[in-house]
Amino acid sequence: MQFEYLLGGGAPTIKKYKMAAGHASGIAVLVAAAGATGLSTSTTTSWADFVGVTLDAILASAIPVAYSTVQGAVEYLQSVVINPDAVYRALMVGSAAGAVVEERTVGTASSNGLTIVGTAGDTDPSSPDMDEGTAWYVSGQGGASRKITSTTTTLTVTVVMPFAANTIGNKYHTIGYTVGTKGLTMSTDLKNVRVDLAATGAAARCVDMELNGKGNSYLHVLAADGVFSGSALA
């Protein structure tokens, strides 16, 4: 993930924290777990008690090293941006390993623009459910996007605000996110957001979307369970 901007504008607050393990750069870190020596790593589905996102990795002499608890060893620190209104930019991926997002193909033309029907072999858009998410074209519609209002097992997604008529072969994407959607499942490396799944998991909300192609589309997300946000101070 990349630190992108602050909802309220202004300057980011960066702190160097002791870590409970060697974390990669650009991942969410959480309040120290009981008995841990520093901030704990997030998981693919949990950002509970979110502190911030790491801005550098643990490195020694330019080589990644394991976190050390040996007396006299270097104390491992990482910089974290901790603003509770920080918005992070996460690449959309199509699998835990970070594959590109599935590109779907129109298999049945829709003249009224209210439905998009995929091609046999495309993933069923109702499982994982993309309902209440977003559909956007990458060919044939000039990149137009709409909120999905229903999905069916017949490879069909429905919108209320119609697209222009589509034709067989138009390419499009569907994701389970729209502005305000809550819940992220991150890729295994904790840096990217999986859009092949329905929106569920880590406590974060979608603020905005950069809807490009299968390998360069991004979600802008805001942590919803931040330890400094005022909502979880206890």
Place this chain on the structure above:
Amino acid sequence: MGVTIHVPREFTKTEVTQAMEAPGKTTGRTSGSWVHDLCALRKVITLCSFCQPKFNPGRLGYAKEKEFPIVQAKCDGCYTFDPRCAAYFWSETYHDVRSTAAERRATRTAQIKAMAKLK
């Protein structure tokens, strides 16, 4: 003899997290040595306006953050909290954690061109 009653206090998650903040350089070390050690570890360097002229980011493979010219942080040189610090990122990992408007614009422009070709 009076009895001392110890009442344990529950720390909040916020307090626990604040206690995790790095203490900075140990006494006896020079600021330059400390900052150079942080640079060797590719850490983000935050410096106040007084310490910035003493740091040469280009020579160490660092670049100043330009989209956020001001960050709130403790200065790694004098270890004083300053709401008007500058942040320096190691150039090679900058794009792991930050993007620039120019890059976002280039991505979007490339996508628009790609979509135009597919029409």
